[in-house]
Amino acid sequence: MAKGREDTRLVVITIDGLRWQEVFTGADEELINDTKQVRDTAELRRKFWRDTPEQRREVLMPFVWNTIAKQGVLVGNRNKNSVMQVANKTNISYPGYSEMMTGMVDEAIKDNDPVNNMHRNVLEVANQDQRYAGSVVMYGSWKSTRFAIHNEPAGIPASVAYEAPIAKKQTPRLKLAERMLAGMPHYWRSEHFDAFTYAYALETLMNDHPKVMWISFGDTDEWAHSRKYDLFLDAAHYTDAFIRDLYEACESDKFYRGRTTYLITCDHGRGFGNEWGNHGGSTKGSEATWFMAWGKGVQALGEAHDGGPFYTKQFAATIAKVLGIDFVPESGEQLPPLPIE
């Protein structure tokens, strides 16, 4: 261990373009009744409509509201004046992932192309620390995510879209998941369904025991762009279940139990009302992001009120704090971590 500092384990989860509105208030009344964007409004209402925002958010994301909210921190409910946003002006995905991992904004980064981001990022700095070297890995649904941490030059094994899983131990369950993905419609060309990201991540955690893993989900963003509000809500709901499973698996494994911090955020928000499908520099409200944390070193502060604005670029400093590493963004601007204690 370096400088006498204890090592820790960290699971970072990102959920692409999941709006704060659904995280903190559940299903939207206008959209859940829109027959152009929902196949069966009665069925969707049965699943996700309730009388109050507190009930709606709990039925949509039960693990978030029954476990994370009690054990940890949630930032970004603008109805309670807790504000978080991206600092970049694009409000799109790659610049958002770049911002959260490099701790800075590069105004030249303004599209989603899968090209290496050459700015120093916090995961590569972790991978250079002797406590974490060779123990940082990444899985992503969307192709461009791994390029945001220029994983290959940084020596961070990563697998995205239709690439093979990078686990050291290729188990039968992993082989089965890989075979199933090959036999699914490749519905999105540069992104696979999140169920496979979940399966690959879970198997790799349990068999390889990496100390740091970034798991990047994306179904929420794809269904929102397609303006399928039922599939968007379903994705929020099953992503919550994936997170619960990953957490429970880690806490039932002695390598992770009681030694793991969990951080979750998103790369951008989306528009209001009927603009909910869109995000970008000209879509009002799509700069809004949110953040949650629980586990080792995180206090049970619950849902934040009256704070911020916090910025997505503070996420890198938060990872550095959790891991006990020194990280200075290339901008030279050292930012405070997000409030986890």
Ligand SMILES: [Zn+2]
């Ligand atoms: Zn995105």
